[in-house]
Amino acid sequence: MKRVAIVILNWNGASFLKRFLPGVIADSSHLARIIVADNASTDNSVALLISDFPQVEIIKLDRNFGFTGGTTFCC
Numbered sequence: 001m002k003r004v005a006i007v008i009l010n011w012n013g014a015s016f017l018k019r020f021l022p023g024v025i026a027d028s029s030h031l032a033r034i035i036v037a038d039n040a041s042t043d044n045s046v047a048l049l050i051s052d053f054p055q056v057e058i059i060k061l062d063r064n065f066g067f068t069g070g071t072t073f074c075c
Contacts, residue, residue, distance in 0.1 A: 004032040011039035011064055014048045039064045
């Protein structure tokens with residue numbers, strides 16, 4: 001069991017996930033769980049995660065709680 005987690009808070013950041021998440025996965029997935037907490041995105045972030053990054057765990061928040069609220073709910 002991995003004892004470390006990388007939590008990425010996301011809101012409508014599909015383009016950033018597509019660009020930067022592959023590097024996070026390549027460099028860290030053997031050491032840590034990778035979790036994306038989605039702050040109720042209205043873009044295709046969640047669909048992108050499901051289709052392109054199935055190894056990433058997703059926490060889907062039901063509304064945008066902002067940065068502080070989003071990190072509180074995910075951890």
